[in-house]
Amino acid sequence: MNEPVLLSVEDVSVDLPTPRGNLRAVDHVDLTIGAGRTLGVVGESGCGKTMLSRAILQLLPKKAKLSGRVMFDGQDLVRLDPERLRKLRGRSLAVVFQDPMTSLNPVLTIGTQLIETLQEHLELDLAAAKMRSIELLAAVGIPAPEQRLLQYPHQLSGGMRQRVAIAIALSCEPKLLIADEPTTALDVTIQAQILDLLAREQRRRHMAMIIITHDLGVVAGRTDEVAVMYAGRIVERAPTHDLFKKMRMPYTEALLAAIPKIDAAPHTPLPAISGRPPDPTRPIPGCSFSPRCRYTTELCRREKPPLAEAESPAHRFACFHPIGAAAVVPA
Amino acid sequence: MSELLSSASRDPLLRVDNLVVEYPVGGRVLHAVSGVSLEVARGETLGLVGESGCGKSTLGRAVLQLRRPTSGRVLFDGEDLTVMQGDALRKMRRRVQLIFQDPIASLNPRRRIGDIVAEPLVISGVKDPKQREQLVDDVLGEVGLDPAIVKGRLPHEFSGGQCQRICIARALVLNPEFIICDEPVSALDVSIRAQILNLLEDMKARFGLTLLFIAHDLAVVKAVSDRVAVMYLGRLCEVAPSQQLFANPAHPYTALLIEAIPVPDPDVRPAESVAVGEPPSPIAPPSGCRFRTRCPRADRRCADEMPELREVAPGQFAACHHPLIGTA
8 A cells, every 4th residue: 555655745835925914825734645546635715725736736826935845756846947847737747627617728629628738748649639639538428529629618518528627637647636626516416427537537547636625525435545624734634534433633523513414304403613714814823723613722722733643643633632532521 | 286295285385386487598498497386385494406407596586586487376375476566576575585695796795784784674665774773783693793893894804604694684684484595505615504504494493484495415405404306407306305305215316316415424435427427408308207318217108208296105206207116
């Protein structure tokens, strides 16, 4: 199971200047992912998960300030020159965004966009690139792929557009695919199809994959590891099974409890998390979850808990009063 | 058909009878709602689920006459809204309110919260400003906002969850009997979603409301609904008490929707490719059963003959020639 490390995010922070002051979107994040492994990054809007993915891809807004290192396949992407970075992105480092309508070019046909990518990165001639495009569209489950090449994005449904975006992302056999909320804009039946497709291609190509989502349900059966983000930090990280079955961080517990259960009786009150995430331009001294946490003590308000090891080095959490520990006294 | 359904609800506050809504699209006809009948009993929450484009929002709007139906009747407390005009309709609408999906977009960005929540009172002729203010303060307090803090502010100063609270306050201020919630939580984060669902349940109990809860997320619908109606491409597939619908779905489409829900448990392996294909266009819906092009059980009969809703188990109605339960 110990695959060589493909990506390692080392002490990465991202700061964004805003009219209200500095906004720390990502706060000292460390992450690694092995070749062919899958990692889920889970958190609510504004927790920094998308900024983290943009930091990995080096696609941050111009004004953003990044510190730390992003080591991918032996190179530090932060210090890589733009030309080599461009070659890497789209080739060994690919991405699928939430809204395929904005990631596809609306005035170019599907064929042009696919063929262009293949010619650019793999230096195929037109005929070979066209052949390969048809194969790719068929592989992602698009019926009548030859005809689709001539169509524009608006002529396809949301699900089909996302399949095209996945085909483009897979076209150069990437080593790492980052899927940023790939199914959030889609209906539940289409979501299941797209998640199946991603899982199948990930296994078949032995590609590493990071799935970024706000839905714990999406990562549960489909990832090796999960990292939970809150207010810019990773607050718990564990092999997927441990995260769901032996969670330590109260935020993870609260996030899971807030999901309506399909087997609960109707009108069962949901254990909602009171309040809302802190304002990222006004950092608080202690644990950022402390204002909403039921286990909060004076210590939590004063100091930031470090990301510490649980039973195994693979399981880490940032909490002074973890679930399952003897000293927990619910408020 | 509605005679069959009435066994589930003795005293319907809302009764929709064979409702048809069609839109002209470039010389062709889009069949948004094609003969839907349903009833919502006083004090009941009826969930309405389906994928985008199935006609569930159009149905909600047609109930309120925001979109006039092509044919069919909408009886609210015994009166047919489809033939009502002007003042009579306006009066009736005080008793029926609507909450939309995007809480930020449904608040006027240039108006203060106090004015937004007071507006329904102004329109309905509450002339005394003191009385209006008192009603606004009360309702803001009910939805968990501090009137003194929020009234003078503008919508952009609030998060999505808080904006949805404001929308709920605005819907409640006229003391309505019936609220149509159209995807009220789908734009919200998991933690905030739970807060809003709990608030809706609270308000329902406190104000004695009847709800039509429209959403695409079955788990959310189940959490709040007494009965659930499943819609596909303009028609109802199944109507049943929520527990029963989830435990023993009768329509293959209901089963598909349930299987597609991502379960937050790593021990539950996601069912591989439960869902085949995508819904066809409502401009040219399939003949017979509209779900047949994606249905594993479809045969010749499904193409030739449109299945009617019929009772497959007590209180459970399905429009299917080959239901998963009951007699075929």
